[in-house]
Amino acid sequence: MPFVMNFADQDGKNYKESYWRLGVLNISVPDKSASIMFFGYEDEDALASNGVPIAVKQYSVLGESFDFWLAKLTDESPEPLILLCEEYAKKANDIGEGNGRFRSFFSEAKQVS
Numbered sequence: 001m002p003f004v005m006n007f008a009d010q011d012g013k014n015y016k017e018s019y020w021r022l023g024v025l026n027i028s029v030p031d032k033s034a035s036i037m038f039f040g041y042e043d044e045d046a047l048a049s050n051g052v053p054i055a056v057k058q059y060s061v062l063g064e065s066f067d068f069w070l071a072k073l074t075d076e077s078p079e080p081l082i083l084l085c086e087e088y089a090k091k092a093n094d095i096g097e098g099n100g101r102f103r104s105f106f107s108e109a110k111q112v113s
Contacts, residue, residue: 001086001111001112001113002019002020002021002047002111002112003019003020003021003038003086003089003106003109003110003111003112004017004018004019004020004044004109004110004111004112005017005018005020005106005108005109005110006018006108007040007054007055009054009055010055015040015042015043015054017043017044018040018041018042018043018054018055019040019041019042019043019044019046019047019112020038020039020040020041020057020106020109021038021039021041021047022036022037022038022082022085022086023037023038023039023053023056024036024037025037025081025082025085027070032062032063032066032067033060033061033062033063033066034060034061034062034066034069034070035058035059035060035061036058036059036060036061036085036088036089037056037057037058037059038056038057038058038089039053039055039056040053040054040055040056040057041053041054042054057089057105057106059088059089059092059094061088069084069088070084086111089104089105089106090104090106090107090109091104092104092105095107
């Protein structure tokens, strides 16, 4: 399910309801690594029409994090992988707020169907 959130790009342009979805997932079990990329779109119409993304948010999952998040998957359907990537993104503390505090890039995002 896509994330919907307020987003300001690197040029300062604000997108009040940008839509984000999983775009790329690369997994290397021997290396215990995964790369997760979410693509952000200007709005719901741009997402639905596979428009040009306005931004990309990337995560690297390595070592112990890989074991915790991905190594236990046994279902061959892609849906559990997508849900797992979305959960990882919501819980990643990847944005520094100062004073040693961090939050998820998607902390204020809503999920829509």
